[in-house]
Amino acid sequence: MTASGATNGAATNGSGQAGSAGTRSLSIRGLTKEYRRGTPVLKGITLDVAGQGITAIIGPSGTGKSTLIRCINRLVEPTEGEIWFQGIDLARLRGKALREARRRIGMVFQEYNLVERLSVMENLLCGRLGYVSPVRAWLRRFAQADIDRAFELLDIVGLKGFAGQRADALSGGQRQRVGIARAVMQRPDLLLADEPTSSLDPKTSVEIMELMADLTARNDIPVVLNIHNVELAKRFAVRIVGMAGGHVVFDGPPGDLRDEHLKQIYGGEGWLE
Ligand SMILES: Nc1ncnc2c1ncn2[C@@H]1O[C@H](COP(=O)(O)OP(=O)(O)O)[C@@H](O)[C@H]1O
Ligand SMILES: [Mg+2]
Known part of the structure; x- marks a missing residue:
C-alpha cells in the first residue's frame, strides 16, 4: 500500500537489450504514434536518455512533444517501436507490470x-x-x-x-x-514533465526550472521535459532535443544549438533577427 515499500532493484532483469545498460537509462527505438491510421504524429523516434540533468524537448506546437512524453509512461499507446527502461520494454507492458513500471516514472x-x-x-x-x-x-x-x-x-x-x-x-x-x-x-528513477512552466509567469517559470534542475541533481535521476521556451531550455537543460514534423532534428548540448537549427525546428525565416 505504501509508495516507499516499492523496491527498484528487483525490476532490473538485465535483458541485455539495446540501451538498457544503466539502470536508469531510457532507450526509445523507432517510436511511432498514429492517432489516426496512416497519419503518424511520431515518425520513428530514436532517443537515449541516461544519467542526470534535464533533457529538454523543444519544437513547434502540434509536433508531438506531449505525445512522446505520454508514450513513455503509456498515457498514450505507442503504435510501433520500443521504449526500454530498466531492462523492460514499456511499450509492451500490460496490467500490473505496467502499473509497477509507472511507479518508477514520475510525471x-x-x-x-x-x-x-x-x-x-x-x-x-x-x-x-x-x-x-x-x-x-x-x-x-x-x-x-x-x-x-x-x-x-x-x-x-x-x-x-x-x-x-x-x-x-x-x-x-x-x-x-x-x-x-x-x-x-x-x-522515481525518471522524471517526466509536460510543459511544466507553460501556465506560469516568467519569474515563477525560472524558479520551477531551478527546482527541476535541483531535483535531478539531488536524486541522481534524469528529467525529460517538454518546454516551448527555448531560452529556459538552454539555460537549464544539459541537452536539447529538437523535434519537427514527428522527427528528432537536433540532439545536443544547448551550446550547440544554433539559429540554423532553430529554423529547422520551428521553420521559416526572419523571426530570429
Ligand atoms: N488524443 C489525441 N487524439 C487525436 N489526435 C491527437 C491526440 N493528442 C494529440 N493529437 C494530435 O497529435 C499531434 C501532436 O500533438 P501533441 O503531442 O500534443 O503536440 P505538442 O505537445 O508538440 O504540441 C497534434 O496534431 C494533435 O492534434
Ligand atoms: Mg504539448
Whole structure:
C-alpha cells in the first residue's frame, strides 16, 4: 500500500537489450504514434536518455512533444517501436507490470493535475501520475514513513508549512511545486514533465526550472521535459532535443544549438533577427 515499500532493484532483469545498460537509462527505438491510421504524429523516434540533468524537448506546437512524453509512461499507446527502461520494454507492458513500471516514472503536468479540494499533504500521499484516489485520501491510511517523506519534500520544494492547505488555495507556482513534490514522492528513477512552466509567469517559470534542475541533481535521476521556451531550455537543460514534423532534428548540448537549427525546428525565416 505504501509508495516507499516499492523496491527498484528487483525490476532490473538485465535483458541485455539495446540501451538498457544503466539502470536508469531510457532507450526509445523507432517510436511511432498514429492517432489516426496512416497519419503518424511520431515518425520513428530514436532517443537515449541516461544519467542526470534535464533533457529538454523543444519544437513547434502540434509536433508531438506531449505525445512522446505520454508514450513513455503509456498515457498514450505507442503504435510501433520500443521504449526500454530498466531492462523492460514499456511499450509492451500490460496490467500490473505496467502499473509497477509507472511507479518508477514520475510525471509533472502543465495544469498540475492536483485534486483541488484535497490538502497539499493528501495530494502528495495519494498522487501518482496525476491520479488520486479520493477514497484512499478519505481513509487517511498512510504510513508514517510516507508522511515524514512528504514533509521533507515540501521543505525541499519550498512549501514548508503548506501541508494542511487545500490545493485550491495555492498560486500556480505553488501548485506546480506540489505537482513536482508528488512526482518525486514516489522515488522515481525518471522524471517526466509536460510543459511544466507553460501556465506560469516568467519569474515563477525560472524558479520551477531551478527546482527541476535541483531535483535531478539531488536524486541522481534524469528529467525529460517538454518546454516551448527555448531560452529556459538552454539555460537549464544539459541537452536539447529538437523535434519537427514527428522527427528528432537536433540532439545536443544547448551550446550547440544554433539559429540554423532553430529554423529547422520551428521553420521559416526572419523571426530570429
Ligand atoms: N488524443 C489525441 N487524439 C487525436 N489526435 C491527437 C491526440 N493528442 C494529440 N493529437 C494530435 O497529435 C499531434 C501532436 O500533438 P501533441 O503531442 O500534443 O503536440 P505538442 O505537445 O508538440 O504540441 C497534434 O496534431 C494533435 O492534434
Ligand atoms: Mg504539448
